[in-house]
Amino acid sequence: MGRPVAIIGTGQTKHGNRRDVSYPELVREAVKAAFEDSGITPKDIDGVVSGTMPSMMEGIGMTQFYLGDAMAAVGKPILKTETCGSTGMSIAHTAYYWVCSGEADMVLAVGHEKMREGESQAVMSSCFDPFYQKYFTSGAPGIFAMQCQDWATRYNIPEEKVRDAAALLSVINRDNALDNPYAHIKRKVTVEDVKKSPIISYPIRLLDVCPNSDGTCAVIFASEEKAKKIGTKAAWVKGVAYRGEEYNFGDGDKVEWQSAIQCAKQAYEQAGITHPRKELDLVEIYNPFTFQELLIFECFGFSERGKACDDILNGFYNRDGELPCDRSGGVLCTNPIGAAGLIRVAEAAMQVTGKAQDRQVEGARLALSHALGGVMQFNGLMILGSEL
Amino acid sequence: MSKKEYKTFDFELSLPYRLAYGPTWTRFFEGLQEEKIFGTKCHQCNRVLVPARSFCPQCFVDIDDWVQVSNEGTLVTWALISFEFYNQPKKPPYAAGLIKLDGADVSMFHLVDGFDMNDLDKVKETLPIGRRVKAVWSEEKKGHILDIKYFQPI
Numbered sequence: 401m402g403r404p405v406a407i408i409g410t411g412q413t414k415h416g417n418r419r420d421v422s423y424p425e426l427v428r429e430a431v432k433a434a435f436e437d438s439g440i441t442p443k444d445i446d447g448v449v450s451g452t453m454p455s456m457m458e459g460i461g462m463t464q465f466y467l468g469d470a471m472a473a474v475g476k477p478i479l480k481t482e483t484c485g486s487t488g489m490s491i492a493h494t495a496y497y498w499v500c501s502g503e504a505d506m507v508l509a510v511g512h513e514k515m516r517e518g519e520s521q522a523v524m525s526s527c528f529d530p531f532y533q534k535y536f537t538s539g540a541p542g543i544f545a546m547q548c549q550d551w552a553t554r555y556n557i558p559e560e561k562v563r564d565a566a567a568l569l570s571v572i573n574r575d576n577a578l579d580n581p582y583a584h585i586k587r588k589v590t591v592e593d594v595k596k597s598p599i600i601s602y603p604i605r606l607l608d609v610c611p612n613s614d615g616t617c618a619v620i621f622a623s624e625e626k627a628k629k630i631g632t633k634a635a636w637v638k639g640v641a642y643r644g645e646e647y648n649f650g651d652g653d654k655v656e657w658q659s660a661i662q663c664a665k666q667a668y669e670q671a672g673i674t675h676p677r678k679e680l681d682l683v684e685i686y687n688p689f690t691f692q693e694l695l696i697f698e699c700f701g702f703s704e705r706g707k708a709c710d711d712i713l714n715g716f717y718n719r720d721g722e723l724p725c726d727r728s729g730g731v732l733c734t735n736p737i738g739a740a741g742l743i744r745v746a747e748a749a750m751q752v753t754g755k756a757q758d759r760q761v762e763g764a765r766l767a768l769s770h771a772l773g774g775v776m777q778f779n780g781l782m783i784l785g786s787e788l
Numbered sequence: 789m790s791k792k793e794y795k796t797f798d799f800e801l802s803l804p805y806r807l808a809y810g811p812t813w814t815r816f817f818e819g820l821q822e823e824k825i826f827g828t829k830c831h832q833c834n835r836v837l838v839p840a841r842s843f844c845p846q847c848f849v850d851i852d853d854w855v856q857v858s859n860e861g862t863l864v865t866w867a868l869i870s871f872e873f874y875n876q877p878k879k880p881p882y883a884a885g886l887i888k889l890d891g892a893d894v895s896m897f898h899l900v901d902g903f904d905m906n907d908l909d910k911v912k913e914t915l916p917i918g919r920r921v922k923a924v925w926s927e928e929k930k931g932h933i934l935d936i937k938y939f940q941p942i
Contacts, residue, residue, distance in 0.1 A: 420791065519875070525875070531807075531809065532897065534877070538876070542884055549866065549917060599870050601869050602870070648894065650864075
């Protein structure tokens with residue numbers, strides 16, 4: 401890794417149905433909050449990184465033009481990064497690399513989506529080629545249903561056990577969201593509620609699935625010198641990794657999921673982590689689907705292969721468990737998709753700087769944030785620590 | 789106190805496109821018109837890739853070694869789509885799956901059909917992972933991926 405980089409401030413909108421504001425107004429709400437949190441002003445920023453997934457979600461092609469003003473980008477360089485669902489993580493990476501390179505000292509990263517203004521599943525279908533894959537992807541739930549069935553069969557996990565573990569994971573996330581003032585879906589549910597909710601794509605039921613949300617997240621990255629000069633409590637970037645796979649869905653193995661396994665391996669090496677299950681204090685996993693989060697727990701080495709269900713059912717990932725997962729309520733409760741990956745980074749930063757209020761994990765010093773994208777083509781991580 | 793409802797701007801986008809298949813995909817889809825499924829074999833990793841490609845995404849070398857694979861294969865995984873969304877290609881319920889054709893080293897994405905999909909338990913019984921399936925061809929072929937109408941359990 402290059403020179404040290406810190407996160408010195410974060411801002412989020414109240415996510416959800418935000419028809420009360422225009423898209424630029426929504427974006428500016430989070431950007432203003434990030435400036436207030438960090439104590440700096442737009443003139444201190446050297447550049448802006450923006451992204452969405454995909455632009456056409458809101459029917460406007462070049463969002464960085466339309467939203468540049470709202471991101472305080474007038475008179476500054478602006479970059480756009482788009483990697484499907486992992487867009488928010490890639491925005492964080494782009495901002496990190498920019499500061500790390502020494503070409504900028506302070507960069508504003510902004511992930512945004514007004515997902516309720518379009519037809520999200522139809523827009524996502526437009527990401528695929530019409531030659532081979534478009535007809536069969538059928539929105540996001542179909543491919544995640546396939547991944548889950550492949551995983552449960554491969555490790556011979558009984559259907560009921562997978563169902564119970566995923567239902568409990570939904571309950572954990574939804575309980576966590578009740579403590580998050582920015583979360584979209586804030587409704588207490590029971591394991592039985594999840595198991596009785598309508599089937600979307602077997603085995604995925606309605607309460608296993610994220611909502612469509614409007615929302616924006618803004619994060620300010622700074623060099624060591626600037627971070628120390630400003631003097632606010634900073635989250636330090638300890639590991640940054642990203643991996644892609646083949647485009648064709650049938651080419652790769654989505655259970656022994658190499659993009660997830662390899663990017664975690666690299667980020668752990670950078671952060672000096674040898675036992676992620678023990679060393680991490682909390683994780684913010686990109687979890688639009690409960691079953692997919694279970695599989696990620698295994699790919700990232702928190703749970704042994706085929707054992708994530710046991711760990712969930714034994715309370716390992718509870719808020720007071722050994723490794724609290726998605727204390728924010730995760731993507732499962734809040735999914736402005738272009739912002740969702742960056743929200744994971746912001747939540748991890750808030751945790752290690754002690755700013756997470758009612759959802760604070762006591763004594764959090766090392767946190768992992770994650771996002772995935774494409775037809776399971778991409779995985780990215782950022783590990784944050786409380787010390788340089 | 790009720791919140792004021794602000795105006796919304798409602799519109800639709802519909803844009804025409806003409807996408808080039810290029811030589812490799814053109815040949816693959818001409819194959820479908822003759823009820824033949826072609827892959828190309830990478831001389832470096834020895835994998836047969838289906839649908840056919842002009843290069844191997846792992847080795848990044850050009851490939852032009854054409855191999856006809858079987859119209860039958862194994863169901864790697866599947867999903868039953870039970871939800872509706874705008875501009876959906878098919879009315880639910882329908883099933884999509886990954887099929888590893890005999891002679892291929894990667895799986896192909898397609899529909900799985902030809903059985904009753906209205907009862908989930910029956911679908912689960914009909915589609916155990918590893919189930920053998922075969923291509924069912926459309927009567928009218930257009931050199932399109934849906935020239936294979938779907939894959940049916942054998």
